Amino acid sequence: MKIKIGILGYGNLGRGIECAVKQNDDMELAAVFTRRNPSDVKILTDGVPVYSADEAAMHKDDIDVLILCGGSATDLPKQTPEYAKYFNVIDSFDTHAKIPEHFAEVDAAAKAGGNVGIISVGWDPGMFSLNRLYANAILSDGKDYTFWGRGVSQGHSDAIRRIDGVKDAKQYTVPVESALEAVRSGENPELSTRQKHTRECYVVAEDGADKSRIELEIKTMPNYFADYDTTVHFISEDELKANHSAIPHGGFVIRCGKTGWNNENNHVIEYSLKLDSNPEFTSSVLIAYARAAYRLNKEGQCGCKTVFDIAPAYLCKQDGEYLRKNLL
Amino acid sequence: MKIKIGILGYGNLGRGIECAVKQNDDMELAAVFTRRNPSDVKILTDGVPVYSADEAAMHKDDIDVLILCGGSATDLPKQTPEYAKYFNVIDSFDTHAKIPEHFAEVDAAAKAGGNVGIISVGWDPGMFSLNRLYANAILSDGKDYTFWGRGVSQGHSDAIRRIDGVKDAKQYTVPVESALEAVRSGENPELSTRQKHTRECYVVAEDGADKSRIELEIKTMPNYFADYDTTVHFISEDELKANHSAIPHGGFVIRCGKTGWNNENNHVIEYSLKLDSNPEFTSSVLIAYARAAYRLNKEGQCGCKTVFDIAPAYLCKQDGEYLRKNLL
Numbered sequence: 001m002k003i004k005i006g007i008l009g010y011g012n013l014g015r016g017i018e019c020a021v022k023q024n025d026d027m028e029l030a031a032v033f034t035r036r037n038p039s040d041v042k043i044l045t046d047g048v049p050v051y052s053a054d055e056a057a058m059h060k061d062d063i064d065v066l067i068l069c070g071g072s073a074t075d076l077p078k079q080t081p082e083y084a085k086y087f088n089v090i091d092s093f094d095t096h097a098k099i100p101e102h103f104a105e106v107d108a109a110a111k112a113g114g115n116v117g118i119i120s121v122g123w124d125p126g127m128f129s130l131n132r133l134y135a136n137a138i139l140s141d142g143k144d145y146t147f148w149g150r151g152v153s154q155g156h157s158d159a160i161r162r163i164d165g166v167k168d169a170k171q172y173t174v175p176v177e178s179a180l181e182a183v184r185s186g187e188n189p190e191l192s193t194r195q196k197h198t199r200e201c202y203v204v205a206e207d208g209a210d211k212s213r214i215e216l217e218i219k220t221m222p223n224y225f226a227d228y229d230t231t232v233h234f235i236s237e238d239e240l241k242a243n244h245s246a247i248p249h250g251g252f253v254i255r256c257g258k259t260g261w262n263n264e265n266n267h268v269i270e271y272s273l274k275l276d277s278n279p280e281f282t283s284s285v286l287i288a289y290a291r292a293a294y295r296l297n298k299e300g301q302c303g304c305k306t307v308f309d310i311a312p313a314y315l316c317k318q319d320g321e322y323l324r325k326n327l328l
Numbered sequence: 329m330k331i332k333i334g335i336l337g338y339g340n341l342g343r344g345i346e347c348a349v350k351q352n353d354d355m356e357l358a359a360v361f362t363r364r365n366p367s368d369v370k371i372l373t374d375g376v377p378v379y380s381a382d383e384a385a386m387h388k389d390d391i392d393v394l395i396l397c398g399g400s401a402t403d404l405p406k407q408t409p410e411y412a413k414y415f416n417v418i419d420s421f422d423t424h425a426k427i428p429e430h431f432a433e434v435d436a437a438a439k440a441g442g443n444v445g446i447i448s449v450g451w452d453p454g455m456f457s458l459n460r461l462y463a464n465a466i467l468s469d470g471k472d473y474t475f476w477g478r479g480v481s482q483g484h485s486d487a488i489r490r491i492d493g494v495k496d497a498k499q500y501t502v503p504v505e506s507a508l509e510a511v512r513s514g515e516n517p518e519l520s521t522r523q524k525h526t527r528e529c530y531v532v533a534e535d536g537a538d539k540s541r542i543e544l545e546i547k548t549m550p551n552y553f554a555d556y557d558t559t560v561h562f563i564s565e566d567e568l569k570a571n572h573s574a575i576p577h578g579g580f581v582i583r584c585g586k587t588g589w590n591n592e593n594n595h596v597i598e599y600s601l602k603l604d605s606n607p608e609f610t611s612s613v614l615i616a617y618a619r620a621a622y623r624l625n626k627e628g629q630c631g632c633k634t635v636f637d638i639a640p641a642y643l644c645k646q647d648g649e650y651l652r653k654n655l656l
Contacts, residue, residue, distance in 0.1 A: 019589050023468045044589055099652055120656055127462065129656045130640060131599075134455065136655060137616040137643035138609070140351045184602070259612055261347050261372055265604035271459075274512070276593035281466070284587055288465040308641040308651050312458060315465035323636050324427055327464060328448055328457045 003294050004030035004062060005287070006087070008053060008079065009069035010041050012247065013092070016283030017067050018044055024287060026317040030063050060086040065290040067091075077102060084109040084117040084304075088293040090286050092122040099125075107304035116293040117304045122282040123273055124148070128253045130307050131271040135255035139267060142257025143188045147175035147196060151249025151278060159224045160201055163217050165209030168237065170244040172200040175252065186256045186266040199230040202244050204237045249278035288315040331622050332358035332390060333615070334415070336381060336407065337397035338369050340575065341420070344611030345395050346372055352615060354645040358391050388414040393618040395419075405430060412437040412445040412632075416621040418614050420450040427453075435632035444621040445632045450610040451601055452476070456581045458635050459599040463583035467595060470585025471516045475503035475524060479577025479606060487552045488529055491545050493537030496565065498572040500528040503580065514584045514594040527558040530572050532565045577606035616643040 005021050007014045010032050021029045022045070029048050034041045038050040051059065056066070066087035068079050072095045080091045084106050093102050099120060110117040120126065124146070132144055153173045160169035179196050182189045201218055205211055215232045218225055235243075250273040259265050275281045289307070292314035296305075313320055333349050335342045338360050349357045350373070357376045362369045366378040379387065384394070394415035396407050400423045408419045412434050421430050427448060438445040448454065452474070460472055481501050488497035507524050510517045529546055533539055543560045546553055563571075578601040587593050603609045617635070620642035624633075641648055 016587070019587055022589070023587070096656070099656055100649065103652060125656045127466075127597075130462070132655045133640050133644060133651060134458070137619075137640075138455075138612045140612075259344070259347055259351070259605060259608040261350070265608055267604060267609050268600075268602040269455075270598075270600045270602075272596075272598045274596040274598075276595060277587060280587040280593055281595050284466045284468075291465075306652060306656055308648065308656065309639050311637050311639045312461050312465075313636040316461060320636065321428065323461060324431060324634060327460045328424070328427055328453045328634055328636065 002026055002028040003291060004028060004064045005290060006031050006033065006056070006059070006063035006066040007069060008033045008056065008066055008083065009075070010034050010036075010043065010050075011069060012279035013069040013283060013286075015044070016277070016280040017069060017286060019280060020283045020287040021045075023284075024291075024317070026291070027287065031059055033066075056083065057086045063087060064294045065090060067286055067290060077105075080117060080119060081105040081109040084115055085113040086115070087113075088115045088290075088297050089117045090121055090290050090293060091117075091119050092126070092282055092286060093120050094122065094125055096125070103304050103306070111303045114297075114302050116297045116302055118289045118293050118306065118310070119304060120306055121286050121289045123275075123285060124251065126282075126285050126307055127273070128251065128271070131253040131269075132255070133308055135253070135257075135269045135271075139255055139257025139259070139269065141259075141263060142255050142267075145183045145191075145254045145256075146251065147180060147254075148251040149173035149175050149197065149249065151251070151275070152244075152247050156199065156201075156224055159221060160203060160218055163214055165206050165214050166203055167206050168204040168240055170202045170240065172202075174198045174200055180252060180254075183254050183256065184268055184270065186268055188256055193227045194229060197228060199225055199228045201230060201232045202240060203232060203234050204240050205234055246276065247278045248276055249281075250274045291315060291317065330354055330356040331619060332356060332392045333618060334359050334361065334384070334387070334391035334394040335397060336361045336384065336394055336411065337403070338362050338364075338371065338378075339397060340607035341397040341611060341614075343372070344605070344608040345397060345614060347608060348611045348615040349373075351612075352619075352645070354619070355615065359387055361394075384411065385414045391415060392622050393418060395614055395618060405433075408445060408447060409433040409437040412443055413441040414443070415441075416443045416618075416625050417445045418449055418618050418621060419445075419447050420454070420610055420614060421448050422450065422453055424453070431632050431634070439631045442625075442630050444625045444630055446617045446621050446634065446638070447632060448634055449614050449617045451603075451613060452579065454610075454613050454635055455601070456579065456599070459581040459597075460583070461636055463581070463585075463597045463599075467583055467585025467587070467597065469587075469591060470583050470595075473511045473519070473582045473584075474579065475508060475582075476579040477501040477503050477525065477577065479579070479603070480572075480575050484527065484529075484552055487549060488531060488546055491542055493534050493542050494531055495534050496532040496568055498530045498568065500530075502526045502528055508580060508582075511582050511584065512596055512598065514596060516584055521555045522557060525556060527553055527556045529558060529560045530568060531560060531562050532568050533562055574604065575606045576604055577609075578602045619643060619645065 156171035396419040434445040484499035
């Protein structure tokens with residue numbers, strides 16, 4: 001009996017989930033739900049129905065875990081509590097400041113429905129969070145650093161696209177190598193925003209647009225760019241398509257800490273990701289936690305959980321004996 | 329109410345536990361148990377009693393978690409099941425092939441005593457195992473690599489010391505940088521033993537010993553050195569003391585894998601440790617799992633567990649709300 005996965009929202013993340021399900025033979029894709037006209041949505045998997053999102057609850061008995069692939073700004077705050085009434089759900093909610101509120105709402109809905117909801121799954125929040133937690137639990141006297149990139153920031157690319165005269169743009173967040181090295185050395189440096197990351201922008205300008213004004217508007221944009229060393233490259237639309245269509249990302253979580261009777265010994269714990277496709281990797285994490293949600297619910301659990309609450313063995317299809325023999 | 333920790337065996341690891349307890353204000357050291365004459369064992373913490381290991385069971389009500397600091401070859405296979413009858417226990421059992429057997433014995437004893445026993449805790453097995461598991465759960469189509477070092481291998485140092493004419497020795501296991509780079513590139517190379525690690529030996533010879541014979545005996549020693557590129561440096565006893573008294577270690581766990589409908593995207597997950605003191609870092613991991621064992625037992629759980637079975641939040645003294653707000 002395979003775990004029946006449903007996808008709500010068929011964008012980059014939804015397609016990533018579809019690919020990840022194909023790689024995991026203990027799972028099968030049961031349905032895709034969309035807010036578009038279902039007949040307009042062509043998916044990759046043969047024979048799997050596409051339904052309107054409005055009808056999702058009608059299909060609750062056909063789906064073991066529903067994976068919510070919407071955005072954190074407006075979709076997930078509504079969707080995750082709503083669908084947790086009917087389904088075990090997984091989301092990748094990443095608006096850090098609103099996690100407590102989101103947790104409470106999903107918890108109430110999931111408990112009312114007798115379901116498990118796992119929120120904020122992915123790599124940050126997600127795998128990076130786990131690595132921060134493990135490293136903090138081990139090195140209680142230490143300092144945390146998180147670096148992102150080199151990778152595409154969708155939010156920053158969108159911000160550039162909103163500037164008058166910009167046709168298209170891609171923004172890369174780049175960690176500063178010398179800052180990484182200073183952290184790894186165990187010096188526990190205090191690093192400003194500017195010292196940690198730079199921002200690289202590839203911009204397609206409209207014909208006749210004032211490039212120097214666009215560049216200035218980018219570099220002085222509050223919150224997004226003003227606090228960073230930003231470089232702006234104007235390129236052609238063809239070049240953007242050819243060289244900047246992928247969605248790579250990654251980053252580093254580092255904790256340096258001290259042990260010993262007089263804190264005489266230094267330790268560095270480092271976790272890093274180098275990802276060709278941000279949405280596909282995120283999807284692969286979501287799928288592993290979907291397996292956990294299914295199992296926990298089968299054991300009678302319900303309510304909202306995060307990656308912190310899930311014992312690692314629940315993520316793997318193999319049993320404890322296999323895991324101890326092969327991975328311990 | 330602090331968690332009362334007991335230490336069984338006061339060597340490098342036992343002293344490391346003592347230091348780690350000092351760093352964690354939700355814990356206190358309740359007693360040290362030794363197989364030596366207790367009056368010969370001087371510990372660092374004021375006012376904590378040292379008892380004979382034979383009397384440990386008498387003190388079962390004074391200790392929440394007993395940390396077993398013996399060796400995997402002969403101590404832990406006996407001690408962990410024995411003491412799991414009376415205490416929640418943690419060990420760092422690392423004889424990989426015998427983990428299933430050890431697990432079964434600790435499980436039976438811990439269940440009989442109503443206690444929790446967590447085995448094979450540390451960094452490998454331990455944190456490295458966790459990273460192998462998480463990476464396998466996420467990238468189901470991929471390949472694992474583990475590299476150790478640069479660090480001191482006690483077993484290899486001991487093997488050199490047993491050679492006729494050797495007064496003292498330290499052996500460092502060193503990962504081959506070009507192999508690491510090949511792995512990180514996503515090429516999924518097949519690497520032989522020799523291609524992954526080299527071995528550096530620092531040897532103090534007895535006066536008048538035949539150094540070329542010693543060097544040959546080291547380099548041709550089956551299992552330990554014959555399959556590696558090994559370098560041997562003869563140094564003075566003073567130099568060994570001055571430059572090779574520390575016990576650093578570390579290593580890398582890397583998994584490369586593919587995602588996408590046609591496996592078109594590569595991903596690299598890397599976890600690494602750079603440790604000034606192997607026993608102190610191991611101790612810090614053991615202490616975090618001691619906290620988990622205490623809590624799980626308070627919740628009514630018993631039996632043998634590994635790092636795979638423990639939800640990460642149990643390792644931290646802070647509650648779920650704090651962890652979600654600060655580390656997620």
